[in-house]
Amino acid sequence: MAAHDSVSSRSSSTASQEVRTVALDEIDRRVLNLLQQDARMPNNALAAAVGIAPSTCLARVRTLRAAGVIRGFHAEVDPAALGRGLQAMVAVRMQSGARNRLSAFAQRLAARSEVLDLYFLAGADDFLVHVAVEDSDALREFVLEQLSAFPEVALTETSLIFEHIRTSSARSR
Structure with missing residues:
Protein backbone atom coordinates (compact mmCIF):
# COMPACT_ATOMS: atom_id res chain seq x y z
CA MET A 1 0.00 0.00 0.00
CA ALA A 67 -4.38 4.72 7.88
CA GLY A 68 -8.07 4.76 8.81
CA VAL A 69 -9.17 3.02 5.60
CA ILE A 70 -10.51 0.10 7.66
CA ARG A 71 -12.38 1.73 10.53
CA GLY A 72 -13.50 -1.42 12.31
CA PHE A 73 -15.02 -4.88 12.14
CA HIS A 74 -18.65 -5.12 13.17
CA ALA A 75 -21.40 -7.65 13.75
CA GLU A 76 -24.58 -6.94 11.84
CA VAL A 77 -27.49 -7.64 14.21
CA ASP A 78 -31.05 -8.11 12.95
CA PRO A 79 -33.21 -5.52 14.78
CA ALA A 80 -36.27 -7.80 14.40
CA ALA A 81 -34.49 -10.46 16.47
CA LEU A 82 -34.34 -7.86 19.25
CA GLY A 83 -38.06 -7.10 19.01
CA ARG A 84 -37.60 -4.02 16.82
CA GLY A 85 -39.11 -5.23 13.54
CA LEU A 86 -40.31 -1.89 12.16
CA GLN A 87 -37.70 0.34 10.54
CA ALA A 88 -38.09 3.84 9.15
CA MET A 89 -36.10 6.74 7.80
CA VAL A 90 -37.00 10.06 9.39
CA ALA A 91 -35.95 13.27 7.64
CA VAL A 92 -35.39 16.11 10.12
CA ARG A 93 -35.31 19.80 9.31
CA MET A 94 -33.92 22.03 12.04
CA GLN A 95 -35.07 25.48 13.13
CA SER A 96 -33.02 28.14 11.36
CA GLY A 97 -31.70 29.44 14.70
CA ALA A 98 -30.47 25.99 15.73
CA ARG A 99 -27.53 25.78 13.33
CA ASN A 100 -25.00 26.37 16.11
CA ARG A 101 -26.45 23.42 18.08
CA LEU A 102 -26.32 20.77 15.32
CA SER A 103 -23.47 18.80 16.89
CA ALA A 104 -25.09 18.64 20.33
CA PHE A 105 -28.41 17.64 18.75
CA ALA A 106 -26.73 14.88 16.73
CA GLN A 107 -24.98 13.51 19.82
CA ARG A 108 -28.23 13.43 21.83
CA LEU A 109 -30.09 11.77 18.99
CA ALA A 110 -27.37 9.20 18.26
CA ALA A 111 -27.47 8.12 21.92
CA ARG A 112 -31.12 7.01 21.63
CA SER A 113 -31.65 3.25 21.45
CA GLU A 114 -34.09 3.54 18.51
CA VAL A 115 -31.47 5.18 16.28
CA LEU A 116 -29.45 2.79 14.07
CA ASP A 117 -27.76 5.39 11.86
CA LEU A 118 -27.71 9.16 11.68
CA TYR A 119 -26.76 11.12 8.56
CA PHE A 120 -25.99 14.86 8.44
CA LEU A 121 -27.14 16.15 5.04
CA ALA A 122 -26.83 18.99 2.59
CA GLY A 123 -30.12 20.11 1.10
CA ALA A 124 -33.56 20.90 2.44
CA ASP A 125 -33.32 18.43 5.33
CA ASP A 126 -30.56 18.54 7.91
CA PHE A 127 -30.56 14.94 9.14
CA LEU A 128 -31.75 11.55 8.02
CA VAL A 129 -32.37 9.20 10.94
CA HIS A 130 -32.59 5.41 10.47
CA VAL A 131 -34.63 3.98 13.33
CA ALA A 132 -35.80 0.53 14.41
CA VAL A 133 -38.75 0.22 16.79
CA GLU A 134 -41.20 -2.42 17.99
CA ASP A 135 -44.26 -1.30 16.03
CA SER A 136 -46.12 1.69 14.57
CA ASP A 137 -47.14 2.89 18.04
CA ALA A 138 -43.48 2.98 19.09
CA LEU A 139 -42.58 4.82 15.88
CA ARG A 140 -45.32 7.38 16.49
CA GLU A 141 -44.11 7.83 20.09
CA PHE A 142 -40.50 8.29 18.96
CA VAL A 143 -41.30 10.83 16.22
CA LEU A 144 -44.03 12.83 17.95
CA GLU A 145 -43.08 12.61 21.61
CA GLN A 146 -39.29 12.26 21.49
CA LEU A 147 -37.86 13.65 18.25
CA SER A 148 -40.33 16.50 17.80
CA ALA A 149 -39.88 17.44 21.46
CA PHE A 150 -36.37 18.73 20.72
CA PRO A 151 -36.77 22.53 20.44
CA GLU A 152 -34.29 22.56 17.53
CA VAL A 153 -36.60 20.44 15.33
CA ALA A 154 -38.81 22.34 12.89
CA LEU A 155 -40.15 19.48 10.76
CA THR A 156 -40.00 15.71 10.41
CA GLU A 157 -41.02 13.42 7.56
CA THR A 158 -41.16 9.66 8.10
CA SER A 159 -40.83 6.92 5.48
CA LEU A 160 -41.28 3.26 6.37
CA ILE A 161 -38.68 0.76 5.22
CA PHE A 162 -40.24 -2.31 3.62
CA GLU A 163 -36.96 -4.13 3.06
CA HIS A 164 -33.29 -3.42 3.70
CA ILE A 165 -31.05 -4.90 1.02
CA ARG A 166 -27.48 -4.94 2.28
CA THR A 167 -24.67 -4.28 -0.15
CA SER A 168 -21.03 -4.98 0.60
CA SER A 169 -20.56 -1.35 1.57
CA ALA A 170 -18.48 1.06 -0.52
CA ARG A 171 -16.75 -1.25 -2.96
CA SER A 172 -13.18 -0.44 -3.85
CA ARG A 173 -12.80 0.18 -7.56
Missing part, protein backbone atom coordinates in the same frame (compact mmCIF):
# COMPACT_ATOMS: atom_id res chain seq x y z
CA ALA A 2 1.29 3.45 -0.84
CA ALA A 3 1.75 6.14 1.77
CA HIS A 4 -0.70 8.96 2.28
CA ASP A 5 -1.04 11.12 -0.82
CA SER A 6 -2.30 14.04 1.20
CA VAL A 7 -3.67 14.98 4.57
CA SER A 8 -5.75 18.10 4.92
CA SER A 9 -8.02 19.66 7.47
CA ARG A 10 -11.45 21.09 7.01
CA SER A 11 -13.92 22.40 9.49
CA SER A 12 -17.67 22.36 9.47
CA SER A 13 -20.32 23.72 11.76
CA THR A 14 -20.51 20.38 13.59
CA ALA A 15 -16.87 19.39 14.06
CA SER A 16 -13.39 19.71 12.70
CA GLN A 17 -12.46 16.65 10.66
CA GLU A 18 -9.22 15.40 9.20
CA VAL A 19 -9.51 14.17 5.63
CA ARG A 20 -7.00 11.59 4.43
CA THR A 21 -6.48 10.50 0.88
CA VAL A 22 -4.75 7.14 0.67
CA ALA A 23 -3.39 5.59 -2.52
CA LEU A 24 -4.58 1.99 -2.85
CA ASP A 25 -3.21 -0.55 -5.28
CA GLU A 26 -5.19 -3.41 -6.85
CA ILE A 27 -4.26 -5.85 -4.06
CA ASP A 28 -5.44 -3.40 -1.37
CA ARG A 29 -8.75 -3.03 -3.21
CA ARG A 30 -9.20 -6.80 -3.45
CA VAL A 31 -8.40 -7.19 0.26
CA LEU A 32 -10.96 -4.50 1.11
CA ASN A 33 -13.65 -6.03 -1.12
CA LEU A 34 -13.18 -9.45 0.47
CA LEU A 35 -13.24 -8.04 4.02
CA GLN A 36 -16.43 -6.11 3.22
CA GLN A 37 -18.06 -9.38 2.20
CA ASP A 38 -16.74 -11.31 5.22
CA ALA A 39 -14.87 -9.39 7.92
CA ARG A 40 -14.20 -12.67 9.74
CA MET A 41 -12.24 -14.19 6.85
CA PRO A 42 -9.04 -15.73 8.28
CA ASN A 43 -5.81 -14.06 7.20
CA ASN A 44 -4.55 -17.22 5.46
CA ALA A 45 -7.72 -17.45 3.35
CA LEU A 46 -7.60 -13.72 2.59
CA ALA A 47 -3.95 -13.97 1.52
CA ALA A 48 -4.67 -16.97 -0.72
CA ALA A 49 -7.66 -15.22 -2.31
CA VAL A 50 -5.57 -12.21 -3.34
CA GLY A 51 -2.42 -14.18 -4.15
CA ILE A 52 0.04 -12.86 -1.56
CA ALA A 53 1.88 -14.32 1.43
CA PRO A 54 -0.02 -14.36 4.74
CA SER A 55 2.61 -12.12 6.38
CA THR A 56 2.26 -9.59 3.54
CA CYS A 57 -1.53 -9.72 3.81
CA LEU A 58 -1.44 -9.16 7.57
CA ALA A 59 0.91 -6.19 7.11
CA ARG A 60 -1.41 -4.68 4.49
CA VAL A 61 -4.48 -5.07 6.71
CA ARG A 62 -2.63 -3.48 9.64
CA THR A 63 -1.51 -0.60 7.40
CA LEU A 64 -5.06 -0.10 6.11
CA ARG A 65 -6.32 0.00 9.71
CA ALA A 66 -3.58 2.42 10.82
